[in-house]
Amino acid sequence: MNEQNIESAPSIETLEAEIVALIDDPVMREEWLNSPIPILDSKCPKNHLDTASDRYRLMQVLQEMKYGETA
Numbered sequence: 001m002n003e004q005n006i007e008s009a010p011s012i013e014t015l016e017a018e019i020v021a022l023i024d025d026p027v028m029r030e031e032w033l034n035s036p037i038p039i040l041d042s043k044c045p046k047n048h049l050d051t052a053s054d055r056y057r058l059m060q061v062l063q064e065m066k067y068g069e070t071a
Helices: 003-007 012-022 026-033 052-066
Strands: none
Touching: 012 026, 012 052
16 A cells, blocks of 8 residues: 555544445444455454554445445
C-alpha cells in the first residue's frame, strides 16, 4: 500500500456508517463483522479497523459489495 492510500484511509466512524448502510439488520451486521471473509484473507472485518492500511482495504471491500462487484 502506498503512502497516498494510507493518507486517504477512512476513519473508523466512516467505515461503521458504510457498514450500517449496507447491512441494516444489527444481528446480521454483527455476524458479518465477526465472520472470516475470504477476500480479507479469511480475517474478520472487525479485525480490519486497527491500521490505516486495513481500514483502506475494508473500505475497498465495502465499496465492491455496495456496487455489486463482490458477492
